[in-house]
Amino acid sequence: MSLAQLALSLQFARDAAQHRALLARHRVARWLRHALDADAEITVRIVGEPEGRQLNATYRRKDYATNVLTFDYQQQPVVVADLVLCAPVVEREAREQNKTLQEHYAHLLVHGALHAQGWDHETGEEDARAMEARETAILLRLGFADPYGGPGH
Template structure:
């Protein structure tokens, strides 16, 4: 098992207890470890769950996109020691989970895996082939965790 230093942080916002309940530390660690590649020897990951205002501000400042997005990855070093911050915007995650008719925790699992893959250099915005490869990797990881394919269309 890959050693993981995990910091799990929740901003103060009205629905924070609901999101905290969906993200027990042991599950977050399990989901992140599942996403770490074979070349990773150690990981230092901070996960921060924020409100829409903070999510939008960070997305605007760091990606020049003026809206709150579901997950932002700030990667500082790749394998063999992965260091990253993952910022999840709670209202966006909750809305998407409801729209997809899936449990909040399952959607968080997907987004944490997605963010951890970004921290290791995976990128779905560079080409269609890269997007397909990243989706396939996410799907395989989530299947290993007993979760459904997040990209399956009904």
């Protein structure tokens, strides 16, 4: 299996820098490349709660910080996107779901990369099932358990 080429910019907001060691560039690139069907230019930004809340309010009209926001600018011939992950939300969710922080970050980065390629789980039950199955297959290939709690989790 040939993996896509990836130009990755990895950024950490000052109030999210504590996750820098966990999210080594080579690790983030590996997770994303496994989720990509085409070459890509992706910026991953790890932010704190204030920036995450502001971006979600501005772009989705939802006044809370969410785990991952995907800004997809182009899908062909190269995927161009920004993925913004809110460190405190990811940390809280990992604890609530009894996952390691690394496991949850891997899942959310794969999830965001799929969104950047046009996958959508909010367009109907069939699309949601297809996207979940794709995420699960990618994460299993990366050595992680089924993020939705299937066998092996």
